[in-house]
Amino acid sequence: MATKLKVKKGDKVVVITGRDKGKTGEIIEVNPAENRVKVRGVNLVKRHQKQSMQTPGGxxxxxxxxHVSNISHVDPKTQKPTRVGYRTEGEEKVLFARGSGEKIR
Structure with a gap:
């Protein structure tokens, strides 16, 4: 069973562990069934692609x-990794940075 993730496509995140530690990027794809995300410019791998009519080979x-446990949201105020929480502002539920209290989305 998939768990609820606090990340969405378009969120700014930083890698907190692994070979790309310290790199920041934007989430381009979320897979909640496997608790995994794709981050632009992070965890780059090389693939050998066969030539087709639309794409060249090479x-x-x-x-x-x-894995989602290896990333953390970027605090909009300090540009550092931060934990996040939810709070209600009026009628809407917003995600905020625990460190500075700034609204993330």
Whole structure:
């Protein structure tokens, strides 16, 4: 069973562990069934692609998925990794940074 993730497509995140530690990027794909995300410019792998009518053949570089536990939201105020929480502002539920209290989305 998939768990609820606090990340969405378009969120700014930073990698907190692994070979790409410290790199920041935007989430381009979320897979909640496997708790994995793709982050632009992070965890680049090389794939050998066969030539087709639409695409040329050769070695291409693309993003691979990374586990959601290895990333953290970027605090909009300090640009550092932060934990996040939810609160209600009026009628809407917003995600905020625990460190500075700034609204993320």
């Amino acid at each position: 070695i291409i570089e693309k993003e691979a998925t990374i």
